Amino acid sequence: MKNAPTLRDDVHDGDVLRWARDMLDKSSSPRMMLQAVDEAVMRNELWRGQQCVNLLAPESPTSPLVRKLLSAEVGTRAAEGHIGPQQRWFTGTRYIDEIEALCIELLKRVFRTHYADHRLIASMLGNLAVYAAFTEPGDTIMSLSQPFGGHSSNRSDGPAGVRGLTIYDVPMDAQELTVDLEAFILLARKVQPKLVVLGASMTLFPFPLKAMAEIVSEWGGRIIFDGAHQLGLIAGGQFQDPLREGACVLTGSAGKTFSGPQSGIIVWDDPSLTPAISHAIFPTLVATHQVNRVAALAAAAAEFLAFGPEYMAQIVRNAQILGQALHDRGFTVLGAHKGFTQTHQVVLDVRQLGGGYEAAMHLADANIITNKNLIPGDRPEDWDFPSGLRLGTTEVTRLGMRDAEMTEIADLTAAVLLERQPIDQVRSRVIALRAGFQTLHYCFQR
Numbered sequence: 001m002k003n004a005p006t007l008r009d010d011v012h013d014g015d016v017l018r019w020a021r022d023m024l025d026k027s028s029s030p031r032m033m034l035q036a037v038d039e040a041v042m043r044n045e046l047w048r049g050q051q052c053v054n055l056l057a058p059e060s061p062t063s064p065l066v067r068k069l070l071s072a073e074v075g076t077r078a079a080e081g082h083i084g085p086q087q088r089w090f091t092g093t094r095y096i097d098e099i100e101a102l103c104i105e106l107l108k109r110v111f112r113t114h115y116a117d118h119r120l121i122a123s124m125l126g127n128l129a130v131y132a133a134f135t136e137p138g139d140t141i142m143s144l145s146q147p148f149g150g151h152s153s154n155r156s157d158g159p160a161g162v163r164g165l166t167i168y169d170v171p172m173d174a175q176e177l178t179v180d181l182e183a184f185i186l187l188a189r190k191v192q193p194k195l196v197v198l199g200a201s202m203t204l205f206p207f208p209l210k211a212m213a214e215i216v217s218e219w220g221g222r223i224i225f226d227g228a229h230q231l232g233l234i235a236g237g238q239f240q241d242p243l244r245e246g247a248c249v250l251t252g253s254a255g256k257t258f259s260g261p262q263s264g265i266i267v268w269d270d271p272s273l274t275p276a277i278s279h280a281i282f283p284t285l286v287a288t289h290q291v292n293r294v295a296a297l298a299a300a301a302a303e304f305l306a307f308g309p310e311y312m313a314q315i316v317r318n319a320q321i322l323g324q325a326l327h328d329r330g331f332t333v334l335g336a337h338k339g340f341t342q343t344h345q346v347v348l349d350v351r352q353l354g355g356g357y358e359a360a361m362h363l364a365d366a367n368i369i370t371n372k373n374l375i376p377g378d379r380p381e382d383w384d385f386p387s388g389l390r391l392g393t394t395e396v397t398r399l400g401m402r403d404a405e406m407t408e409i410a411d412l413t414a415a416v417l418l419e420r421q422p423i424d425q426v427r428s429r430v431i432a433l434r435a436g437f438q439t440l441h442y443c444f445q446r
């Protein structure tokens with residue numbers, strides 16, 4: 001393998017793979033190879049964990065107790081199946097049953113639902129479980145296109161496509177950044193989708209869910225809410241509550257605003273849905289479902305009961321302050337006429353500033369971590385070089401930042417993108433800001 005050329009059609013960056021090959025070639029033993037891995041982890045921990053202002057909307061820092069449980073002994077145990085001795089393949093699961101039952105019951109309390117499942121290792125799989133449970137290949141669904149925040153899991157290039165579904169776009173209003181209800185009613189009555197999937201990776205404002213649920217009920221259709229991003233905000237009462245407004249299932253990522261270990265959650269209320277959902281989870285999509293992660297998820301749910309509502313309210317407040325401060329400094333902030341945001345996200349139109357890719361790379365040079373994002377007006381195929389930039393306030397909020405720091409982050413962002421100040425100088429200011437915020441809040445300390 002020494003100095004092997006980059007393989008044709010490899011999707012990964014050839015330079016980085018070459019770096020890794022060189023690193024391994026230079027290592028005189030497997031132990032040194034292991035050390036190379038460990039050192040990369042430590043470099044990340046120092047940089048992203050201590051010196052960056054992380055504004056990636058899908059991230060949140062997990063609490064010390066959640067991190068401790070992620071490396072627990074129970075993570076080496078196998079526990080396929082449902083809770084209880086007869087429903088497992090394996091014996092020895094007595095305490096694992098307890099951990100999983102505690103997790104389910106905690107999730108039910110946090111989301112105020114009758115049913116919850118804890119076994120999905122990613123929300124991508126949660127969405128696939130929904131499609132497996134409620135559709136047949138060839139069925140029609142409606143979901144949001146990517147420029148309006150739609151996620152591949154509900155599009156032709158993700159689980160919905162794998163299931164062989166015919167997908168129509170939910171019509172959106174580019175000004176109001178929400179569903180164009182009149183256009184939706186016309187199209188939905190025409191194509192009569194079995195499922196309408198709401199929720200998106202880029203979400204600033206709630207959806208007119210009640211009105212949409214009434215429409216789809218005309219032909220027995222269902223609304224599914226993919227709350228990957230908003231899961232914490234929903235549980236904390238800071239966003240619309242999809243199950244109370246007519247959605248029948250809520251899926252979401254535990255590692256986004258919910259601030260637990262990265263994984264998927266499904267919650268629902270209607271008992272008649274339980275057999276189909278449960279079967280889609282096991283034996284269809286998960287077997288060994290990482291019980292260490294389940295324990296960590298249970299701990300995150302308990303912390304959410306204690307701190308979630310206050311934490312989530314501060315996240316949204318910080319996002320609104322950040323949006324206003326960026327607007328005041330001359331950025332084009334989406335949704336300015338509606339108060340910028342009702343979630344953890346702020347979205348900028350940076351097409352005059354070199355586009356989302358350039359802007360995100362410049363900011364990362366200054367230790368401000370964001371992501372390029374498609375925005376209304378982009379085409380779905382503009383994915384690599386979209387016009388938008390997405391910021392999220394989950395992590396900075398958990399680190400204890402508030403109004404004054406949001407204003408400072410807006411200043412630093414302007415210094416990079418509007419004033420083009422020397423990157424080294426801005427980076428020093430970012431490191432200094434972050435140095436004062438190294439403790440996680442809204443969690444038990446030990």
Ligand SMILES: *Cc1c(COP(=O)(O)O)cnc(C)c1O
Binds near residue numbers: 122123151201229254
């Ligand atoms: C992030 C995201 C997902 C995927 O969640 P994972 O837990 O990362 O698998 C699904 N849907 C939407 C809308 C998302 O933003």
